[in-house]
Amino acid sequence: VRVEAFTAALAVVYGSSLLFCFFYLFIAPFEAPVMLALFFMPALLWQKRRIGCLHLALIGAALVWLSWKILGRPAILMLLLPTCQILAIRLTGSVQNRYSRDGSSITVQLSSTQKEQMRKPGQKDSADWWEIIRPEIVAFPERVKDMWTDFTGDAPRRHQGSESVLDLELLKMQNARVMSHALTSIKKRDACFASDVFLKRVERLFWKVQNAWYDQNLETIQALVSDALYEQLKCQVDSQRAMGVRYRHSKMTVYDMRIAQVNCDNSFDVIHVFIRASSADAAIDIKTGETLAANDEGRKFSEYWTLIRRPSAKTLQKPGLIEGSCPNCGAPIVIGQATVCAVCNSFIRSGFYDWVLAKITQACEWEYKEPGLIPDWHSMKSVDADFTLQQIEDRTGVIFWMMRLAERSQSIAPMQRFSTEAFCDLYQSTIVERGYNYMENVALASVSLKGFKIGKHWDSMFVLVIWSGVPTMLDKNNKVIEARRTSQVMRQIYILGRRHGVKTDQKNTLSSAHCPGCGGPLGSAFAVSCSYCNAVLNEGSNAWILERIAVENDKDYLEALARKTACESELEEDNETRSARDVITIMAQILLADGRSIPAEMQLLNKIAQCYDMSETQVNAIIQSLKAGLVYIPAPADNRESWNLLMAAARMALADDEISPTEERELILLAQHLGYSASDVVRAVKAEEKRRFAEQREEQQRIAREKMHAEAMEKAAERDSDQEKDDEDEDQ
Structure with a gap:
């Protein structure tokens, strides 16, 4: 009731402002456009995040003083500001495409199809101006929080169009x-x-x-x-x-x-x-x-x-x-x-x-790990010489998108050919219990193989899938329930299995949505057998199938991570690169360990995010998912993984060649949670500076060699040209 009353009050405020501006333009046709322009510009700059809260307050106070001294109407700001905000929202309406990875609403305005999906039987269309300001009203509490944070100076607002x-x-x-x-x-x-x-x-x-x-x-x-x-x-x-x-x-x-x-x-x-x-x-x-x-x-x-x-x-x-x-x-x-x-x-x-x-x-999701560092990798290669990471990433990716299709269609049929019967039965019962909901604006961040469990008759592997989406709920009339569209970050372990002794077919490495036996396209009827060669697809005798989906504190998953490969010491440190999203998530989890977050402590997180084109929305989605318990990352399994994580954080902190005192405190806090001291942070920073210097020197040497080679080629060409001229002169 309070929310409805608050929404109705805001609707009255905006409606009254629009009505006032309409009559203001008729009563004062010369004065009204000038005043609207003067009050509109600060609202536009604020909406674009070109100015902060303090600047907006100072400009507003100056305009109120001018309107009082010149026109004798000090309250005109309160009457014009809501309309100016509507115009500013309209002009700064930005679209988020597949590159942004932002999980909030795709557009400021809903499409006609989305309006139809949300409209209840017999309900008429909402006014256009209401569709414009509705996202702002829904997000009003967060806007107030952002304004206070901006006013106190704890976390400067990032320019929407700023260069990273x-x-x-x-x-x-x-x-x-x-x-x-x-x-x-x-x-x-x-x-x-x-x-x-x-x-x-x-x-x-x-x-x-x-x-x-x-x-x-x-x-x-x-x-x-x-x-x-x-x-x-x-x-x-x-x-x-x-x-x-x-x-x-x-x-x-x-x-x-x-x-x-x-x-x-x-x-x-x-x-x-x-x-x-x-x-x-x-x-x-x-x-x-x-x-x-x-x-x-x-x-x-x-x-x-x-x-x-x-x-x-x-x-x-x-x-x-x-x-x-x-x-x-x-x-x-x-x-x-x-x-x-x-x-x-x-x-x-x-x-x-x-x-x-x-x-x-995406750059923020980029990571690489030498296959030899994956526990039991060589054991799997010994029983299946053609086993590759590329085939597993492709297979898991197809299964992930079939899961999203199953959610959207409220049917397990798309998953039947890619998962066990036990998983299908469990998933179908879960759908009945939780009701119909699915994710919109889904973004698959990364798919990475983490370990194996090799048995006498059945082999399993653990694949970490990181993704995000906006939860969408439907009522009993299949109408979308209006709610704030907030992105959620998910980290899930897909446990895939197959019969022991099955070999990988090199021809079908990137064709996981096709029959693993003959390569034929699988029909849209979602049958569990191929219509061309009659191969059974969901029993693990031809390809990997989904057994279950777990979280990162799963017992079997942690046991798989604990098993280490014997040849790790032979591999170079360059053979493992951790993604910026992983580093940000782990650091945020540590900073939130005390149950609260201080904006100043998030300075390094925002710096890393900006380096990798991650928006504030993405960082906030990670933090909110951690607070809600949707995401949990287990502690590093050994000293090597802990040190690599600290080195990755130091590398990202040095992206602009300097580390502020606040960022240094965050690195020390991260080090303490990993079992290191402040002196280890200094050692990690110096090691990163040394690595960067060596790479820069090597790059300069490479450029110098290329320049010398180009000059040598140019001189050789000149000599050949001179020789040709001499030969021509002799012939003459």
Whole structure:
């Protein structure tokens, strides 16, 4: 009742302000526009976060004083301010695309489809101005909290369009010597491979994927990407269509594209390409064509695109997958032909012939761990020599998106071919108990293999899946229940199993949504057997299937983490990179251990987040999920993992080459929880500074060598030219 009364009171305030402005323009046609403009500009700057609370108060006081002295109307501010805020919200309405990872509402305005989903039987449409201010009213308590925090100066508000202090060297992650060795290894096996030519193909792939996603026509890229990535993009497009929204991009620009990391083993050559780009997006209502929200300025985003191929593959001297042709025989690829070529019957996405886009990772989610560091990795490789991380990431990704489809459709059918019967029965009973709810704006952050449990008859593995989404509830009439759209961060352990002795099929590494036996497409009827070869899909005799979903304090999971690999000491520290999201989550968990959070203590968290293009919404979502008990990260299992975590925090803290006293206190607090002292923090910072200095020196030496080589080539060309002239003179 109190909430309804408060909402009604605010509606009266805004409605009265609009009515006053309407008559004000008629009564004083010259004075009213001037006053509206004067009061509107501070509201616009505040909404854009260009000015703080104190500045807004000072400007407002000055305008009140001027209106009192000149017009004799000191109360006009209170009458005009609500209308000015509505106009400011309308003009600063921003759209959050798939790059932002923000879990709040997609647009300031709801689409006509969303309004229809929320409208109760017999209810009329709400006024347009009410749709504009409703998000502000719902978020009013948080706005008051932000204003107080801003006023006290504990946490300065971040400019909405501010540039991050992104450190490209920090994002590079891989040692230059290690990368050079890996690229040389590829060059020895493939004499035609050239980094610049490879990056040009990646750029063409980038634009092809962007256009397919914005046009909601993903079938054109299905043959270029893994099944997991295709299902991810397809789920996003299906969610947009369900909400009646589509996106339009403009001013999209690629600022930087470079090879960030190269890893080679007996199974795959893997190249991770760092892409820095920007786009000014707009959200369009599919039914009406109305622009719901738009960004005038391009928002920058940073991603890692992971491409893989087999070590035996050679650089094509003809059109390949990116160009729309079969990389083996050259026949054109038709829509729907994603796995097997209809002409030569080759598995076109197997990596035997061309590079395939395996995944797209946000910069803040980027992490890498040498497979040899995973407990029982070598034990699994001994029983299945073709086992690869890429196949597991693809398989788990497909299962994750099938789970989201099952939630949305309120049916276990999409999961039946990917999980055990016991899991399906348990999940179906859970749906009945908790009612119908699902997640919107789902963002899959990362999928990482953590360990194994190998038995005599059945093998299991533990995969950490980090994702976020906005909970959505439906009532008994299948109408969306209006509530504040707050993002939740989830960390779940997917436990997958299969029969002991089953081998990985190299041809189907990135085709987890297809039959593991014949590679044929699985029908939409969600049958548990393949319609082409009749292979049973949910008994673990062909591929990994989902046994259950747990959290990170699960007993079996902790036991798997406790088992260590014998050869860890042989691996370099560069072989493990922790994601910024992980570091932020662990640090936030430690800072919240006393049950409260001080804004000043979050300074380092915000600094790390800004370095990796993470928004305030994402950091707040992590903190709220920790407070609600939805997220729990177990303590590091050993000294090596603890030290790597402290080093990762020190590396991120030094992103701008300096550490403030507050950030130093946070590092010391983190170290104490990990069992280290303040002197260890100093040692970690010095080690990071030494590493950065060595990398910078190595990079300078590389640039100097390239310059000397270019000068030598230029001199050689000049000598050849002079020699040719001399020969011509002698001939004459």
